[in-house]
Amino acid sequence: MGKTLYQKVWEAHTVGTLPDGRTQLFIATHYVHEVTSPQAFAMLRESGLPVLHPERTFATVDHIIPTDDQHEPFADDRAQKMISALRSNCREAGIRFFDLPSGQQGIVHMIGPELGISQPGMTIVCGDSHTATHGAVGAVAMGIGSTQVRDVLATQTLALSPLKVRQVRVEGRLRPGVTAKDVALHIIGKLGAQGGLGFAYEFAGSVVEQMDMDGRLTLCNLAIEGAARCGYVNPDETTYAYLKGRPYAPQGANWDAAVKRWKSFASDADAVYDDVVRIEAADIEPTVTWGTSPDMSVGISSTLPELSLAKNEGQRQAWQAAYEYMKFAPGEPMRGKKVDVVFIGSCTNGRMQDFRAVAPLLKGRHVASGVRALAVPGSQMTAEMCENEGIADLFREAGFEWRLPGCSMCLAMNPDKLVGDQLCASTSNRNFKGRQGSPTGRTLLMSPLMAAAAAVTGSISDPREVFPDTQL
């Protein structure tokens, strides 16, 4: 009987079984950032424990850094304290820190794959739920809490129970203007924000096989928004081509051996899954969320659902509360809703392909008056490439604020925040109440294409109509 990638990676990293029945799992690669690691380093110090394998932990700063002016000291004293703590913790433990002057700083889920640190067949963890992103290279990657960060620093292992595996097959051909983000929002809408509880998601099928690595990273990034702690794609030629030549990937004579090893981790053809879900690519439209949970979404040509369509009383109440918060009503179209802010960036859609897709659409167009538009590359490497390819200038000329790398307006931990009940067309990952920094701020999740359409028209629009001459 065949095995899934998840099972193979789990077995290869198993240290043993703990007295309570959980598995002690070896962690191949660990990332830390400034928000969830200082508490873990403090716990280590309290118990007098050293960092066991500093060469397997990598650090970056992302959540709290300003994206307009990164000169230190930061205006926010608390933010300065957090970066300083990370700096000294890494220095003390001998951990490589991709600090601001390194040229390799960025959002942790951007730089891991970009630097080739995240590789197929690895167990990868970070004190951050969007760690699922790294599964796109064929790894078992998941978010952990700070006490578990301490466990990894002290022992390079974690106490965990295995997840079940659900294969999510996306079959057919995506329609023009439909991106990995739309696929992810569509899946979450179909299976529910809690639908993946207890599962790792293996994304497969012809659409995923043909998807480029940046698209796969977006897809896996959003696994957690459907409650699946891990999402992954089996490694294939796309994966190897992406990793080849990256600074931390195997080089020279080691490359062929690594690829051979990586291939052995891919799910077997006769692997047995706990569940299989098939999604038809043709059913997926450019998709936008309308509520306060990522599963509250509609295709751009649909209208908002009537409360009577709720599956149960709990969902009806959740929809009603979401309508009140968002100031929308059932039956309305999303198309035409005026936006105040547009945000293109985050660990979900702050990648090269996202900016490459949007830049040509902006030629000869301008951000609508009254709209504030932010474009925030997810990493210094991506920012540099965007400058070199002329992409950054296209955004600037179109009236976007082109910012420095960081988490920016995805979450309220740096100066980029919504004000009052502003409506934001956002390529980020969470539309929770207050997520973007104002307790009454309203977030609409969408693809970079739809965000660009919102930026130039000033309202929620179908990118296929706004950019009719372009091959989307």
Place this chain on the structure above:
Amino acid sequence: MPAILHPITTITGKAVPVPGANMDTDRIIPARFLKCVTFDELAGKMFYDERFNADGTSKGHPIDDPQHAGAAILIGGENFGCGSSREHAPQAIKRSGIRAVVAESFAEIFFGNSSGIGLPCVCADAPDLAIIHEKLAAHPEVEWTLDLQAMQLSDGTATFALHMPSEPREAFLTGRWDAVTELMNAPARVEELARTLPAPAYTPPNHAG
């Protein structure tokens, strides 16, 4: 290394309701409270924006109802703790005096984080939870007992069945919920894996290999 054991078997105290599905970590502890390098400042901040208006006035949340003051058990809904992996969420709950959470279901990472800090997250069936919420509304002052051995929640007049996977339950009952000492018991096997499993290694650009 011998483990330091802190068994958790029963929790007794008043209960407080935080109803609703998908109670996410941004609502449990808004991100602006995460700008800290210790968890100490989180005490009393749980569900801050659910409880207070922007001007600091109370929204009248049950948590701030004097009848629920000093509650030890928090009663939630479906998919409690979804969203971020921030341990700040269970830390804020625990440091606000809550010693166990009962809900219909829990997000995976939240559940693990809570287990690791000695905050049991226990599931109850949806119909039972509806009754528990009704009872809480009618008699907020009543003391409840959560028994991890018997897997029951009781207010003295009625008893409700609870569920929890066997591993974390065992960890609470035996006091092994803080895993770090257990994780230090197999150093030879860990080092063997550290030697044999490839680690990302930096190679300067243009390296010939």
